[in-house]
Amino acid sequence: xxxxxxxxxxxxxxxxxxxxxxxxxxxxxxAEDFIASATETMHLYVIYYHGKIIGFFKxxxxxxxxxxxxxINTLGxxxxxxxxxxxxxxxxxxxxxxxxxYTAVHYARYDAIYLTVNCKNPAAKxxxxxxxxxxxGDLFLEGDFGPQEVMFAxxxxxxxx
Numbered sequence: 001x002x003x004x005x006x007x008x009x010x011x012x013x014x015x016x017x018x019x020x021x022x023x024x025x026x027x028x029x030x031a032e033d034f035i036a037s038a039t040e041t042m043h044l045y046v047i048y049y050h051g052k053i054i055g056f057f058k059x060x061x062x063x064x065x066x067x068x069x070x071x072i073n074t075l076g077x078x079x080x081x082x083x084x085x086x087x088x089x090x091x092x093x094x095x096x097x098x099x100x101x102y103t104a105v106h107y108a109r110y111d112a113i114y115l116t117v118n119c120k121n122p123a124a125k126x127x128x129x130x131x132x133x134x135x136x137g138d139l140f141l142e143g144d145f146g147p148q149e150v151m152f153a154x155x156x157x158x159x160x161x
Contacts (some may be wrong), residue, residue, distance in 0.1 A: 001096055004102045007035075007044035007056065012045060014053040015046060018083045027118050027145065029079040034058070035078075047095050055082040055095065059107065069138045069150050072112045075107055076137070077115040080124075096131030103155050110155050116140045116148035125149065 016031045029037075034056055035051025038044050041062035047055035051135065056079065060066075077099065082092045103105070103113055115133065117125045128151050129135075138150040 001048075001050055002091075002098045003048040004045055004098055005048060007038070007046050009047045011053060012049070015056055018053070018055060018081060020081055020084050024081075024084075024121075027124065028081045031056070031081075032077055032090055034081070042078075045099075049086060049091060050097075054079070054086045054091070057081065057099065059113075060101065061107075061110075067114065067140070069136065069140060073110055074112045074114050074152070075103060075155070077108045077113050080115075092127045093130045096128060096133070100153055100156070107155065112152050112154050114150065114152045116143065116150055118143070118145055119147045119149060120145070123148050125151075 012035060015035060018031055020028065034044065036056065041060060043059045043061065045057050045059065046053045047057070058078040060076035060078050064070040064072050064074045067076065080096070082095065086092075100113070103110065115128065117128060119139075131153070133151040133153045136150040136152055140148040140150055
């Protein structure tokens with residue numbers, strides 16, 4: 001069972017124990033950077049799988065103000081990390097689908113969710129596509145680790161039930 005919960009200080013040690021391959025850290029973030037990034041507009045979440053924290057992500061409610069490609073009234077999905085022990089099993093795809101359901105309920109006023117995925121990270125791109133994200137055709141070239149493809153998913157309000 002997958003659960004999405006807001007990050008709290010009680011989650012800090014579990015988040016710091018999440019391990020990802022070094023090759024993936026450049027695409028997402030370290031646990032320390034994730035924990036330090038909370039602001040009024042950057043909402044931190046942890047991912048539970050059968051009662052255990054296996055990942056984390058951020059929802060940026062000011063994403064459209066920072067990213068030129070992003071229409072107004074949209075969220076940004078940032079720093080999506082799943083522990084390496086749970087990768088390659090379809091769990092990431094299920095988590096993204098769960099995030100989309102979560103945002104439809106808890107962020108219903110937003111029309112869509114945007115993200116960027118590094119062009120050198122085809123596994124993440126496939127995961128997002130299988131979960132319902134679509135390519136916009138735009139490239140984001142201002143990242144620290146090379147070109148990134150822009151993707152979005154509608155924040156379906158019919159998912160609330």
